[in-house]
Amino acid sequence: MKKGRLYLIPNSLDFGVEGAAVDLQAVLPLQVIQTAARLEHWAAENAKTTRALLKRVDAICPLAQPLQSLQVKELPRPPKGRAVDLVNQNQAWNALLAPALAGHDMGLNSEAGLPAVADPGALLVAAAHEADIEVVPMSGPSALLMALSASGLNGQSFAFVGYLPVEAPARTARIRELEALSVRQQQTQLMIETPYRNSALLHALLSSLKPQTRLSISCGLSLEQGWTRSATVAEWRSSGESMPDKIPAVFALLG
Template identity: 55%
Template sequence: MSAPQPRGKLYLVPTPLDFGCEVDAGLGAALPEQTIAIAARITHWVTENAKSTRAFLKRVGTQQPLAAALQEQRITELPREVHKKGDHDTGGGFDAKPLLAAALQGQDIGLVSEAGMPAIADPGSSVVRAAHALGIEVVPLVGPISLMLALAASGLNGQNFAFVGYLPADASGRAQRIRELEALAQKTGQTQLFIETPYRNAALLQGLLQTLKGTSRLAVCCGITLPQQRVQSGLVADWKQRAATLPLELPAVFLIGK
């Protein structure tokens, strides 16, 4: 009887947080050498966006020789209808197991999002869940996670926190949600983290300053890991006394707490 085929691993590969920005912060500034080396030898990928993954691999290739040329890399995108609304709840019928067929044949697979750590404020949890179900080892690699970097830099409670995704885009719905999150933060001490599409960052900040009580704490972390990185944190009353000079055109993480 022949021995069973060894299974590959699923590597969670973080990427730099400068995707879609005008600046390249340098791959080595964001990722350790071991993460880059592992990414260089992977030839099978499950990704949020194939184009951004090829751009990432091109950057990896400047640091370490790729095991396969870009045109030979096997890149499979998650379905857009899945990753647009999040794939942590697979009740909609999406089965990620077929995406991991190569791992069952002994090939390592990399899971990657457009920026940051896959499955953290990004799609990919369905693939991780499928790997566990199939008995495939899951290996998270070291790299940038904007939410954790922002929380550490904010000075807000890092012992009890929650990421709540996006707030409503309309002004009235946004204000109501801000008040709900503020009340929760004041009652429990739990820091509330959320994000927005960069072109709406200025409107969100304005809504926060108009809605939050002066005694609440607000932190905004823009362009984490980029040369233009700025972090501003303090009481809302103090925010109103000084003009914010933040690069709000960059990806940002917003935090409220007590």
């Protein structure tokens, strides 16, 4: 039996931002919308988010089946406070691919942006390759790459380092480690934070980085109120810039 394909369907970047819904056709190519409309089997970081996306898709291109009839299964999450059972965990990832193994095309969707980039869906993509299922990435917004391109920092060498430690001493040590690495390799370092801690991260960066280090922040990308600012740490300190606590942001530094 011919296997189905796993389509990596991007999401918009407005999830969870009140009153900030964007025109889906402004951020997703028509081919992506049409592909999403025909898929009946989905793996999702968050089923509610994926169904919300499909409702918006349906308004542009009618779904192949009613929304409530679509199969949307969430990615497995490791149990909190317990060791991960790798056997059961792997079985759970592989079980999500059952539709593709049965010959059906299926979609993978993230809460925001590109699936499998700074996203747990990467493990499903890896399982698909192990099962010899064709993986088809599709174009859409990526906050990390959009922030990098808008930053004016080094786009030839860069690294995404995810979240920094929450505890102040460990966070300061990590920031200084990343700054030293950036200086040695002339490599842009990209990071994110939970929106309500945006201000705390900005304060930590301005307190820990050297004055001449360049810092770029992109906030609410693709949204009407979105912005990017790049300046030296000294310039950031003198500007007194504040950060919103409900809008996602990407931080980038270059020593």
